[in-house]
Amino acid sequence: MNPAIAPSPLEISAPSLLDTGYKVISRWDGAASLRVLLIEDDATLGEAVRDHVAAGDHAVDWMKTIDTGGAALATTSYGLVLLDLRLPDGSGIDLLKKFRGQGGTTPVIILTAHDQISDRIEGLNSGADDYLVKPFNLGELTARMLAVSRRYSGRPVTLVKIGELEIDAADRRVTASGETITLSGREWAVLDALAARPNAVVSKAQIEEALYAFGSEIESNTVEVYVSRLRKKLGRDHIATLRGIGYRLGREQ
Amino acid sequence: MNPAIAPSPLEISAPSLLDTGYKVISRWDGAASLRVLLIEDDATLGEAVRDHVAAGDHAVDWMKTIDTGGAALATTSYGLVLLDLRLPDGSGIDLLKKFRGQGGTTPVIILTAHDQISDRIEGLNSGADDYLVKPFNLGELTARMLAVSRRYSGRPVTLVKIGELEIDAADRRVTASGETITLSGREWAVLDALAARPNAVVSKAQIEEALYAFGSEIESNTVEVYVSRLRKKLGRDHIATLRGIGYRLGREQ
DNA sequence: ATAAAGCTGACAGGCACCTGAAAGAGGTCC
DNA sequence: GGACCTCTTTCAGGTGCCTGTCAGCTTTAT
Numbered sequence: 001m002n003p004a005i006a007p008s009p010l011e012i013s014a015p016s017l018l019d020t021g022y023k024v025i026s027r028w029d030g031a032a033s034l035r036v037l038l039i040e041d042d043a044t045l046g047e048a049v050r051d052h053v054a055a056g057d058h059a060v061d062w063m064k065t066i067d068t069g070g071a072a073l074a075t076t077s078y079g080l081v082l083l084d085l086r087l088p089d090g091s092g093i094d095l096l097k098k099f100r101g102q103g104g105t106t107p108v109i110i111l112t113a114h115d116q117i118s119d120r121i122e123g124l125n126s127g128a129d130d131y132l133v134k135p136f137n138l139g140e141l142t143a144r145m146l147a148v149s150r151r152y153s154g155r156p157v158t159l160v161k162i163g164e165l166e167i168d169a170a171d172r173r174v175t176a177s178g179e180t181i182t183l184s185g186r187e188w189a190v191l192d193a194l195a196a197r198p199n200a201v202v203s204k205a206q207i208e209e210a211l212y213a214f215g216s217e218i219e220s221n222t223v224e225v226y227v228s229r230l231r232k233k234l235g236r237d238h239i240a241t242l243r244g245i246g247y248r249l250g251r252e253q
Numbered sequence: 254m255n256p257a258i259a260p261s262p263l264e265i266s267a268p269s270l271l272d273t274g275y276k277v278i279s280r281w282d283g284a285a286s287l288r289v290l291l292i293e294d295d296a297t298l299g300e301a302v303r304d305h306v307a308a309g310d311h312a313v314d315w316m317k318t319i320d321t322g323g324a325a326l327a328t329t330s331y332g333l334v335l336l337d338l339r340l341p342d343g344s345g346i347d348l349l350k351k352f353r354g355q356g357g358t359t360p361v362i363i364l365t366a367h368d369q370i371s372d373r374i375e376g377l378n379s380g381a382d383d384y385l386v387k388p389f390n391l392g393e394l395t396a397r398m399l400a401v402s403r404r405y406s407g408r409p410v411t412l413v414k415i416g417e418l419e420i421d422a423a424d425r426r427v428t429a430s431g432e433t434i435t436l437s438g439r440e441w442a443v444l445d446a447l448a449a450r451p452n453a454v455v456s457k458a459q460i461e462e463a464l465y466a467f468g469s470e471i472e473s474n475t476v477e478v479y480v481s482r483l484r485k486k487l488g489r490d491h492i493a494t495l496r497g498i499g500y501r502l503g504r505e506q
Numbered sequence: 507a508t509a510a511a512g513c514t515g516a517c518a519g520g521c522a523c524c525t526g527a528a529a530g531a532g533g534t535c536c
Numbered sequence: 537g538g539a540c541c542t543c544t545t546t547c548a549g550g551t552g553c554c555t556g557t558c559a560g561c562t563t564t565a566t
Contacts, residue, residue, distance in 0.1 A: 227512095241513090243510095
């Protein structure tokens, strides 16, 4: 715990052995974590999403069919649902319609393949809150989850503060020493991957994984390039290099 | 969105450590239950709907003609209107047009028979928010009511001020630097979708959803076109593009 | 000193976005 | 009915930002 930080009901200090000097304010509806239901039958995608979401300190239940997913939804209270539309035993839309028809209000984000535009629109009309087109990168997922969950809570701020840096995921905006900085998509994704675990070391491989939709390969030093670009925009001192290991977002160098 | 609900003006300043530079002067419509006006002359259907809606803890007024329904609409504040199109003393569309023409903003869901597709299309152009084709099941009704009223509630309502821009949702008026600007229907819809969450990123899909509440698909860059027109009318600096993500209504760019 | 690892400026290509134009649908006024 | 008018939607050409790549340089470890 950092005694220097003024106590407030909304502040949640990071669990850490080091006194790390960052804080997360009002993430996820004022609670530290969400219980998330993932309904997705693709194993690769499912694992990636599950791991990413779990890394953000949320509890994840992963179901692979309408049947089991619907059962989970009916019996457990979730803070957010990630729903694939094309499932082995039916359409996710039917599940969604049924859920909403019964008065369910849990926010739902649809995961949809590229060629299912009409499904997407139907999804939105059936009561979905947002959608993501596969393949999506995991940073994008974080942003959407935050935005949706914030819309529901009516609580505005989603903010990670690290030293002079303030990262607002829902607005996709960063301020460094008071100045607002706009980041491009990839830049944001890298920062998001680092910010998911402030003061922990994040390997290049992990960043790549968050950056590129599952499967696509990268053959150059893209991560280095984006770290460089981030440093240029945010200031030199926010991202530390750990040679041979990875990067770390944090205060001290 | 419903100006009828008792106004208790309170000022909510933008959250946060980030100075977001906008102000919302509004009331918060946190009520879970709605006052619903049902205009429907079929006795069986009317009873079923009335009972179902009432069971959902909403107050229901049931009128059976344009005449009485219009009178109720004019004299009472409703949170939602369910409107049959084919009524003994005229078309519901005329009532809807008149209501919207007088600046009424209460959400309206149309109930239409299966063979009235052209009416339905006219309905959307007349300012309805959603429609249901008879016969519909009551769960579907609940879902649509929820979706529509969610779209309307829990959001800043009356006046949004962003720099030189003032957006008055109740009056459907916009002023920039003191000058009143006239917007067409679609232009307004886009601006309204952006103004619902100032300084937050609104995706193209979300704008489309606000634009086409009826599931009609869009296959071109309509959103881009309307953003372009809005910029021309309001000034270049009010709407920011976030490449690949969406748009943002806000102060600085 | 040497090799390994990382940094960063430059650049070409792609793609998202912008915007003027034009056609069609509806409405209005005579 | 016919001549306007506005609004909507689509399209196509142009523009600029973002991206991935590489080469040459700097830093670090041994």
